[in-house]
Amino acid sequence: MAKRAKPPAKRGRAATLPKVPAGELVSVLDFVRYAVSRFLEAGLAFAHGTTDPVAEAAFLVCETLHLHPDLFEMFATARITAREGKAILEVIERRVTTRKPAAYLVNKIYMRGLPFYVDERVIVPRSFIGELLESHFAGDSDQDGSLIDDPAAVESVLDLCTGSGCLAILASLNFPNARVDAVDISKAALDVAARNVAIYGLEDRLNLFRGDLFAPVGSRQYDLIISNPPYVDAEGMAELPRECRAEPKLALDGGADGLDIVRRILQEAGRHLAPEGGLLCEIGRGREVLEAAFPQLPLLWLDTEDSEGEVFWIGAADL
CATH class of the missing domain: 1.10.8.10 (Ubiquitin-associated (UBA) domain)
Incomplete structure (x- = not known):
């Protein structure tokens, strides 16, 4: 602690x-x-x-x-x-x-109206993915842009770089029949995530793993992979306000152009997705750099109430 x-x-x-x-x-x-x-x-x-x-x-x-x-x-x-x-x-x-x-x-933050415990061991969660899980994965035929037909049909979800575990917990609540695996390289962060998992009583459906991205889950495949990885570039890290410098550097630093971890996720995700699965990943303001690095990938950019072009979706077939 x-x-x-x-x-x-x-x-x-x-x-x-x-x-x-x-x-x-x-x-x-x-x-x-x-x-x-x-x-x-x-x-x-x-x-x-x-x-x-x-x-x-x-x-x-x-x-x-x-x-x-x-x-x-x-x-x-x-x-x-x-x-x-x-x-x-x-x-x-x-x-x-x-x-x-x-x-x-x-020691608290709200995501989608739900409270989560946080302290200095984890980044303060503020991902746009929580909103997208509701707006694009609700299986509502009236919802424009829904990416799945039935949330109940999602049986497995992987959350990479889980931090406080908030996205994994939101995924558990949005996909009631899914087993959710959540991975982080930081033991301290996983201790916080475990506290939040216990608060929501999800120990039987949400498993925490310590390790580097996909390494702890072996050859498992998932219907959905979500990730809010470190994506701040070197220039951004140098200009962080004092508030952000209070957060773990490991959870923010994405390398020179901010996309070191994102590249690895894209290169490895295909082997861990079920045939009809997909990857939902937040990258901040790195869209142009990512599209230049992977011009062959048909990335679908999803907007939220407070973001534009900061989260992409790509299906397993395209990886």
């Missing part, structure tokens, strides 16, 4: 907090507004599940109050107790002074 710094003494922690006179911040919305102002003043970066200071402030305030984000509007005008206010001010100050991703401060 990753070592955590001991919290400062109570007197020291209180001394570091901004002095906000009692009664000036009253409601949930007041504290969100205050957090937004502090975040903008500090010039924070937002790239870990929230993309702007308002969303991040609402996330931190709600988590400190043990409220699901969907409840924010319902309680926006609710009054905050003195004890709650102190806790909120503390987490706001930690976000500003440590520049750690908000998810690490509260």
Whole structure:
């Protein structure tokens, strides 16, 4: 388990907090507004599940109050107790002074509305694949672009570079009859993934393997392979904001052009796919480089609400 710094003494922690006179911040919305102002003043970066200071402030305030984000509007005008206010001010100050991703401060992130445990041992999950599993693999005849006819017919899924295990868990929930194997090279990441698997009670259907890409699964074949591998290029790694530098480098660094791991996945995936299977892979902004490297592959680029051309699909026959 990753070592955590001991919290400062109570007197020291209180001394570091901004002095906000009692009664000036009253409601949930007041504290969100205050957090937004502090975040903008500090010039924070937002790239870990929230993309702007308002969303991040609402996330931190709600988590400190043990409220699901969907409840924010319902309680926006609710009054905050003195004890709650102190806790909120503390987490706001930690976000500003440590520049750690908000998810690490509260050990939680949401994907598709579902909570997952995270800490510094794993990258903060923010993959577009979760949305695509719902939009393009639902088997809905009315859904434009559905890539499978029946989710219940998917019997095996492989998640490469699983990290916290969130995509493997979402796959388990979207494909109720599937055995899901999830692989990561990091033992520390797999410890986090195991915690999330246990939270969702999926130990009997979701298996975790430690190793390098396909090596731990031998010659097994799958109906679906998904992966959100490291894909940040050298230039991007050099320019990472402090928030992203708090994450494991292993989970981000994709080599000189960002596609070292993606190339290996494409070269090996065909041997591990069932005849009617396919590969769903996220690569960030490397589309042009990838298409130049594999001009013979008919990659189908899938868009989401917040991305364009960052995730591709390719069927087993084309590999």
